[in-house]
Amino acid sequence: MPLANTAIVTGAAQGIGRATAERLAADGLHVACADIQDTERTVKSIEAAGGSAEGVTLDIRSARDWSSAVDGLLERHGPIGYLANVAGVVNMISEDSVVGLTEEAWDHVIDTDLKGPWLGMRAVIPGMIDNGGGRIVNISSLAALRGLPNLASYSAAKGGVAALTRQAAFEYADRNILVNAIAPGTIDTPILGDITPEMKQANANSHLIRRLGRPEEIASMVAYFFREGSFLTGLTYAVDGGWSAKGNF
Numbered sequence: 001m002p003l004a005n006t007a008i009v010t011g012a013a014q015g016i017g018r019a020t021a022e023r024l025a026a027d028g029l030h031v032a033c034a035d036i037q038d039t040e041r042t043v044k045s046i047e048a049a050g051g052s053a054e055g056v057t058l059d060i061r062s063a064r065d066w067s068s069a070v071d072g073l074l075e076r077h078g079p080i081g082y083l084a085n086v087a088g089v090v091n092m093i094s095e096d097s098v099v100g101l102t103e104e105a106w107d108h109v110i111d112t113d114l115k116g117p118w119l120g121m122r123a124v125i126p127g128m129i130d131n132g133g134g135r136i137v138n139i140s141s142l143a144a145l146r147g148l149p150n151l152a153s154y155s156a157a158k159g160g161v162a163a164l165t166r167q168a169a170f171e172y173a174d175r176n177i178l179v180n181a182i183a184p185g186t187i188d189t190p191i192l193g194d195i196t197p198e199m200k201q202a203n204a205n206s207h208l209i210r211r212l213g214r215p216e217e218i219a220s221m222v223a224y225f226f227r228e229g230s231f232l233t234g235l236t237y238a239v240d241g242g243w244s245a246k247g248n249f
């Protein structure tokens with residue numbers, strides 16, 4: 001049985017989520033562009049390119065939001081074949097060192113970056129099982145795999161995403177649900193905030209390929225997992241311009 005043609009992409013208002021929504025729509029999926037922010041710009045650009053999309057207002061931290069989004073999509077379009085858990089935050093509330101981090105900041109980052117993807121998987125997997133399968137990609141980070149400055153809550157959340165991805169892959173492979181994660185290097189999106197050109201260049205120089213990544217380069221890996229990766233599950237795959245391949249000199 002072919003997978004259902006509808007995909008949910010969270011974080012679709014901007015950055016990697018927007019590029020992913022546009023890419024999956026160009027590949028022929030109907031894309032539910034989910035975000036806590038308005039996704040009209042993404043939906044319009046998909047439709048202008050001849051694709052099919054709709055906006056869904058969703059706070060990924062809310063189980064209730066997830067069930068009403070999934071129920072609504074099931075009613076309008078039938079089963080959901082694909083989920084890309086892209087939405088995420090960095091800690092903008094406090095310092096993000098182990099000691100300097102506040103409880104409020106920890107809860108915000110863990111709720112968004114770890115609980116959010118779990119709630120998303122919990123919401124879609126039963127329908128995928130009923131429909132004969134599905135594909136899920138979660139966005140982790142290089143911070144899940146390497147120590148980096150001032151990313152304590154973020155690295156804990158993204159490490160959790162890598163572990164949860166492996167666990168979901170383990171539990172549902174025999175139901176034809178393949179679950180993988182991507183660990184991006186530094187990608188040029190609004191999440192970088194107002195960093196100076198010098199800091200941007202320093203980030204770019206961390207990669208063996210000495211530039212920042214582009215959102216489309218993560219989107220194309222999501223598309224690969226969804227359309228091609230028929231023998232891949234449980235991975236956290238680095239798309240990082242060679243950063244994780246670098247020696248320490």
Ligand SMILES: NC(=O)c1ccc[n+]([C@@H]2O[C@H](COP(=O)([O-])OP(=O)(O)OC[C@H]3O[C@@H](n4cnc5c(N)ncnc54)[C@H](O)[C@@H]3O)[C@@H](O)[C@H]2O)c1
Nearest residue numbers: 011013014015016036059060087088141186187189190191
């Ligand atoms: N840009 C990078 O360098 C980089 C590197 C590694 C991992 N990532 C991860 O990639 C993902 C996308 O990041 P980006 O760079 O596109 O960031 P971004 O800030 O440009 O986009 C994040 C999106 O998530 C949405 N979002 C935030 N909280 C939400 C919530 N509670 N519910 C629903 N939507 C919410 C935002 O509204 C926004 O549209 C994140 O998970 C991020 O941690 C980014």
